[in-house]
Amino acid sequence: MREVYLDNSATTRVFPETAQLMNRIYLEEYGNPSSMHHKGVEAEKQLRQAKQTLAGILKVKPSNLYFTSCGTESDNIAIIGGALAAQRNGKHIITTPVEHPAVLESMKYLEQEGFEITYIPVDGCGRVDPEEVAAAVRPDTVLVSIMHTNNEIGALQPITEIGEKIKKKNPKVLFHVDAVQGFGKALIHPRQQHIDLLAASGHKIHAPKGVGLLYVADGVKLRNLIFGGGQQNGLRSGTENVAGAAGMALSAQKLYEKLDVELDTLYDMKQFFIEQVTQIDGVRVNGLPETGADGKALSLSEAVRMTAPHVISLSFENVRAEVLLHALEDKGIFVSAGSACASNRPHISATLQAIKLPENLLDSTIRFSTGVMNTMEDMQYTADALKEIVPFLRRYTRH
Amino acid sequence: MTYHAFLIKYAEIAIKGKNRTRFELMLIDQIKLALRRCSGRFTIDRMYGRIFVNAQSEYDYDEVVENLKLVFGIAGICPVVILPVVGLDELKKTTAEIFGQEYPDRNVTFKIHTRRLAKNYPLDSQEINAELGEAVLTAYPEAKVDVHEPQVMVTVEVRERIYIYSHTIPGPGGLPVGVGGKAMLLLSGGIDSPVAGWMCAKRGLRLDAVYFNAPPYTSERALQKVKDLAQIVSRYTGPIRLHNINFTEIQLYIYEKCPHDELTVIMRRYMMRIAQTLAKSADCDALITGESIGQVASQTVKALVCTDDVCEMPVFRPLIGFDKEEIITISKKIGAFETSILPYEDCCTIFVAKHPVTKPKLDVIRSHEQNLSEKIDEMFARAIETDEIIQIDRDGEKILKHREDAPVEQAE
Numbered sequence: 001m002r003e004v005y006l007d008n009s010a011t012t013r014v015f016p017e018t019a020q021l022m023n024r025i026y027l028e029e030y031g032n033p034s035s036m037h038h039k040g041v042e043a044e045k046q047l048r049q050a051k052q053t054l055a056g057i058l059k060v061k062p063s064n065l066y067f068t069s070c071g072t073e074s075d076n077i078a079i080i081g082g083a084l085a086a087q088r089n090g091k092h093i094i095t096t097p098v099e100h101p102a103v104l105e106s107m108k109y110l111e112q113e114g115f116e117i118t119y120i121p122v123d124g125c126g127r128v129d130p131e132e133v134a135a136a137v138r139p140d141t142v143l144v145s146i147m148h149t150n151n152e153i154g155a156l157q158p159i160t161e162i163g164e165k166i167k168k169k170n171p172k173v174l175f176h177v178d179a180v181q182g183f184g185k186a187l188i189h190p191r192q193q194h195i196d197l198l199a200a201s202g203h204k205i206h207a208p209k210g211v212g213l214l215y216v217a218d219g220v221k222l223r224n225l226i227f228g229g230g231q232q233n234g235l236r237s238g239t240e241n242v243a244g245a246a247g248m249a250l251s252a253q254k255l256y257e258k259l260d261v262e263l264d265t266l267y268d269m270k271q272f273f274i275e276q277v278t279q280i281d282g283v284r285v286n287g288l289p290e291t292g293a294d295g296k297a298l299s300l301s302e303a304v305r306m307t308a309p310h311v312i313s314l315s316f317e318n319v320r321a322e323v324l325l326h327a328l329e330d331k332g333i334f335v336s337a338g339s340a341c342a343s344n345r346p347h348i349s350a351t352l353q354a355i356k357l358p359e360n361l362l363d364s365t366i367r368f369s370t371g372v373m374n375t376m377e378d379m380q381y382t383a384d385a386l387k388e389i390v391p392f393l394r395r396y397t398r399h
Numbered sequence: 400m401t402y403h404a405f406l407i408k409y410a411e412i413a414i415k416g417k418n419r420t421r422f423e424l425m426l427i428d429q430i431k432l433a434l435r436r437c438s439g440r441f442t443i444d445r446m447y448g449r450i451f452v453n454a455q456s457e458y459d460y461d462e463v464v465e466n467l468k469l470v471f472g473i474a475g476i477c478p479v480v481i482l483p484v485v486g487l488d489e490l491k492k493t494t495a496e497i498f499g500q501e502y503p504d505r506n507v508t509f510k511i512h513t514r515r516l517a518k519n520y521p522l523d524s525q526e527i528n529a530e531l532g533e534a535v536l537t538a539y540p541e542a543k544v545d546v547h548e549p550q551v552m553v554t555v556e557v558r559e560r561i562y563i564y565s566h567t568i569p570g571p572g573g574l575p576v577g578v579g580g581k582a583m584l585l586l587s588g589g590i591d592s593p594v595a596g597w598m599c600a601k602r603g604l605r606l607d608a609v610y611f612n613a614p615p616y617t618s619e620r621a622l623q624k625v626k627d628l629a630q631i632v633s634r635y636t637g638p639i640r641l642h643n644i645n646f647t648e649i650q651l652y653i654y655e656k657c658p659h660d661e662l663t664v665i666m667r668r669y670m671m672r673i674a675q676t677l678a679k680s681a682d683c684d685a686l687i688t689g690e691s692i693g694q695v696a697s698q699t700v701k702a703l704v705c706t707d708d709v710c711e712m713p714v715f716r717p718l719i720g721f722d723k724e725e726i727i728t729i730s731k732k733i734g735a736f737e738t739s740i741l742p743y744e745d746c747c748t749i750f751v752a753k754h755p756v757t758k759p760k761l762d763v764i765r766s767h768e769q770n771l772s773e774k775i776d777e778m779f780a781r782a783i784e785t786d787e788i789i790q791i792d793r794d795g796e797k798i799l800k801h802r803e804d805a806p807v808e809q810a811e
Contacts, residue, residue: 322618322744323615323616323749324615325615326614326615326616326617326618326619327615329615330614330615395655396651396654396655396750
């Protein structure tokens with residue numbers, strides 16, 4: 001049976017070249033980068049090369065980059081470490097209700113530590129208004145945390161505009177961006193976008209699980225959360241995951257080499273897929289804007305390009321997401337119900353609630369997330385499967 | 400001081416007349432299985448109408464007790480210190496030591512209970528009681544003697560050796576697994592059915608189990624949960640053969656052909672029929688369910704009448720008079736509760752009607768079942784032919800028969 005993996009926002013398949021490189025590091029260049037001997041130097045070289053590559057992509061200095069164990073850890077160090085280091089200037093933080101749990105739970109922790117958190121609401125497409133974010137900035141605001149790309153519905157936040165506006169209002173504010181879903185799918189240049197802290201993850205970009213990246217702008221002070229041998233300037237002690245770092249760099253490089261072409265393909269697939277599945281009755285596409293900034297109606301291609309290229313959130317009236325998920329699975333198609341990232345328990349998604357998705361659709365929403373390994377044929381196959389399965393499932397509903 | 404042996408108390412087996420030897424031997428088999436999981440070497444003696452587990456090497460006390468506590472048939476486990484037949488002075492010293500070790504609080508009332516079966520011992524029982532009691536009081540003046548209602552009873556048996564024991568760790572009670580034959584448990588993944596299986600196993604039954612799976616309406620994780628529950632129960636019962644039945648096709652067919660408010664009752668009837676067919680071929684003489692009167696619509700007396708109607712073999716419902724809270728208490732005790740409450744849907748709830756019939760009429764149900772006559776026989780056969788059989792014990796699972804997926808007929 002054909003296997004169509006459309007859960008790339010949960011995790012991705014590692015590029016074969018990346019797996020090969022890592023295999024070589026595991027078997028041959030396995031030294032500890034802190035060791036004095038040749039094996040250590042070899043490993044340190046890999047690490048340095050990885051930072052160089054990723055720094056080039058982000059247009060920052062290698063010394064601004066830190067390797068962590070995952071996106072969640074990067075978010076935690078940035079938010080908790082940043083807020084604790086800056087608390088003398090104030091204890092107010094701004095974020096949104098549609099952030100990943102790595103951010104929202106960090107906020108809850110800080111709330112217990114006496115910080116005040118302001119959540120800026122999002123519009124029906126999951127986006128915040130930069131003006132509203134800036135208006136919430138106060139003299140005692142120390143951190144603003146806004147995600148780059150929403151993991152559940154693919155909303156793109158106006159990061160550059162937010163960065164500009166909040167810095168104008170209060171230059172001391174730290175701007176953190178959770179780019180776990182955006183890195184590898186968009187050009188991100190922290191220095192031009194006024195970003196002080198940026199989190200990314202390896203396994204969302206065809207590198208392995210177990211490696212994350214944190215960008216820290218010059219002059220930004222962070223309290224470290226891990227204590228130990230003082231690696232990575234003492235911010236993140238612990239022997240570096242050399243193979244993971246090298247793997248993440250290589251996968252990122254491969255993605256960014258052909259980003260323009262890949263984005264075109266991903267957007268074409270997204271548009272085609274939406275065209276196909278909206279032929280089925282009672283299907284709602286989530287997170288797609290209807291009008292542009294000028295208030296004019298958008299064509300589908302225009303609307304699609306205002307969202308993330310790889311996340312497609314669809315609600316199917318009178319179909320339970322979990323059942324549809326398993327029915328698709330029987331055809332070799334792997335997707336997520338809502339967001340699979342948080343846990344494997346069915347739960348009510350905060351993002352879907354924040355965009356005011358009608359109650360009856362909360363449990364009927366599926367996320368299809370594509371990647372560079374998918375093809376147009378995959379989308380056709382999946383659309384065909386949906387056309388068959390959805391009407392079948394609707395014949396048997398709860399009464 | 401380490402214990403040299405464990406005295407195994409078994410209340411009920413003792414009264415089983417001429418079957419007693421058989422029961423004792425089955426209990427010993429189960430004890431041997433439990434000890435096989437423990438480090439150390441042990442021998443088992445059956446003497447004076449009791450079972451002794453003798454340690455023949457170093458062992459891990461906690462590990463042995465934990466494993467023995469899973470053996471049905473054991474009412475209590477007494478750790479025993481064994482001495483050669485020694486003189487009174489040494490016996491006094493050792494008894495006081497054991498007392499001090501077992502009751503660090505020492506502020507208790509106690510009684511020494513001696514049985515002198517070796518009549519050549521220089522003192523008689525009464526004299527030994529008095530001497531040992533005094534020894535304990537001298538060592539621990541906080542302790543008090545109470546011969547009528549002591550908090551602590553120290554038993555000293557003088558035989559070919561001297562056995563001293565004083566406290567009893569409760570066992571699960573019941574009868575050794577296997578003495579009562581075998582039954583088929585309808586295992587759903589909820590709180591009740593694992594408890595029902597455990598209770599029947601406690602009465603000496605060996606278990607097989609059947610699970611009704613309804614892909615794509617139920618998930619792989621729901622099946623995993625059922626396997627995990629079977630594994631928890633298997634710690635007490637030994638290996639369980641789990642039959643995983645693909646029930647989707649039958650369920651959808653009932654949905655299309657029968658009134659929706661009768662769906663659950665008719666579905667239960669087919670589950671019982673399938674379970675019974677499997678039970679017969681697996682040498683089981685009864686079915687076990689976790690039903691309790693009135694808990695849900697399908698468990699009213701009238702609904703149970705409808706379910707029982709299709710059963711030729713007895714259906715054991717050990718929870719029939721239990722409240723939910725009582726069931727939860729047992730579920731927690733056997734370690735199943737945390738797994739049982741994982742939120743995966745099982746096939747009983749996916750199409751459940753908002754207002755299912757609570758007083759189904761048997762003749763009405765029977766006549767509506769006629770609507771299924773066209774295809775139900777072949778579907779029934781297919782469900783049984785395509786079952787997956789998984790052998791589950793506490794160490795893991797082994798697939799004995801792979802599932803051939805039942806094709807779902809796509810009605811036009």
